[in-house]
Amino acid sequence: MTRIIERLDEISHQYDALLVDLWGCVHNGLEPYPEAVAALERYRASGGTILLLTNSPRPRAGVTKQLIEMGVPENAWHTIATSGDSARMAMFRGVVGQKVYFIGEDHDERFFEPLKLMGDPVEITRVPLDQADGIVCTGPFDPMADPSENRATFLYAKQKGMKLLCANPDIVVDRGERREWCAGALAQLYTEMGGESLYFGKPHPPIYDLARARLAELGKVPATDRLLAIGDGIATDIQGAQGEDIDSLFITGGLAAAETGTDRQPDPAKLDSFLSDKMVTPTYAIGKLR
Template structure:
C-alpha cells in the first residue's frame, strides 16, 4: 500500500497545490479528484494553496470549469488574495501587467489601476496574453525600475505547464525586474503570508498535523520546508518526472530536510 493510500492519521490538514498536482491548466490529472475526495471523507481538512494571482472565488470558478468536485476541498488560499490586500492598502492607483481578465478581477476588489504612467507601484499578475516571451516586457519595465517603481508580484511561479506546453508566469517577469535593479515584493509560496492564510483556513493546527503537497521545488517544496511542514513532492508536474534532487536541502540551508514522500501523481 502506498504512502498516499495509507496516509498517516496525524495529518489532519492538507495544503495542496493545484496546478501541476490537481490539473495541468486544462484537464484534471487522473485520480487526483478521487484522492482529495477520499482524504476529505476521512475527516481531513483540504486547503488548496495556489500562487494564482486571482481571488479565491475566481480560482473556484476555474476549478468548476475543469471539473473538480466541490467536495474535494474546504478552502482556497491564493497569492492573489494577499497581493490584493497589499495593493489596496497603498491607497493609490498602480500600474498593471497581466491579462484584461486579471485586471478586471483585481479592480472588482477595489484595486485602482493608473490611467497614466504616473505611479509608484506596479501590480504584476503575469503575461498579458499577447506577448509570450518574457524578454518582450523589457522595454516596458526597464524605465520603471530606473525610477524606483516597486513591483508587486502576485504570482511567484516562474513557469507552469498548460496542457503540456510551458508558459511563463509573473515570477519570470519579476526576476527580470530584479535583474534591472528594481524592487519586488513577492506574494505567495514560498513566502510566509500565504501559509498564514492557509493555516487559518485550516483552523490553525499544530504544524505536526499539516501535510503540504506540491510539484514546484522553489515555491511549493521550499515554502513547506521553511515553514517546518512535512511535504510530498509530486514529480509529474513542472519538473516533468525528475527525481527529488539531493542538492535541494544544502542549496537552501535546510540541513537534512527531505520530503516525506516522492510520488509521480496523486492518482
C-alpha cells in the same frame, strides 16, 4: 532522506489538514487528474481538512468557479487560499502606491475588485506607466512571450523607483502540454535589473498566514506538525513548506518530471541528485498524487 511513497493513504492519517497545490497536482490547467481527485475525496471522507493553496493570481471565488467548470468536484476540498488574495490585501494597503500600472491578461482584471479589509482600503487607480507609483503584475500580457520583452518597461520603472507587486511567484506552468511564463518570471527579471519585487504567494510567508486564517474560519487550527503541504514546485510548494516547518509531499511528475526521471514514479537516483542540487528536502515524494 526523502521517502518515496505509492499512495497518499500511506501517510495521510498522520495529518489533520492538507495544503494542496492545484496546477500540476490536481489538474493540468485543462482538466483534472482523476486519481488526484479521488485521493482528496478519500482524505476528506476520512475526516481530514483540505485547503487548496495556490499561486493563482485570481481571487478565491474565481478559482472556485474555474475548478467547478473544469470538473473538480466540490467534495475534494474545504477552502482555498490564493496568492492573488494575499497580494490583493497588500495592494489595498497601498504597498506599491495608489496609482498602479497593470501587467496581466484581461481575465485577471478581477484582481482590482473591492476587497473587504479591516479598516479602510486605499483607493487604487490603474494608470499608464508614466503616471504610476508602482506596478501590479498578475502575469505577462502574453504568457508565451519571453519575459525579456518587458526590459524597456522595467528599466523605466526601476529608474522611477517603482515597486512591483507579484501576484503569482511561479516562474512557469504547464497548461496541458504547453509551458507558459508566469508573473514570477517577470518579477525575477525586474529584480535582476535592480528593481524591487514584492511577493505574496508560495514560498513567501504571507500566503501561509492567509492559509492559517482560512483554516481558522473553518474552526480548524492544526498544529504545524499535523499539516502536510503537497505540490510539484520545488522552489515554491516544497521550499515554502520547509520554511514553515511543514512536512511536504513532492509531486515529481509535474514541473520536474524530466529531471527526476518520473514515469509512474521517480527514479530514486535522479530524485536524490535533483534534490541535492536544489538543496531542498521534501518529507515524501510520489510520481503523481493518488
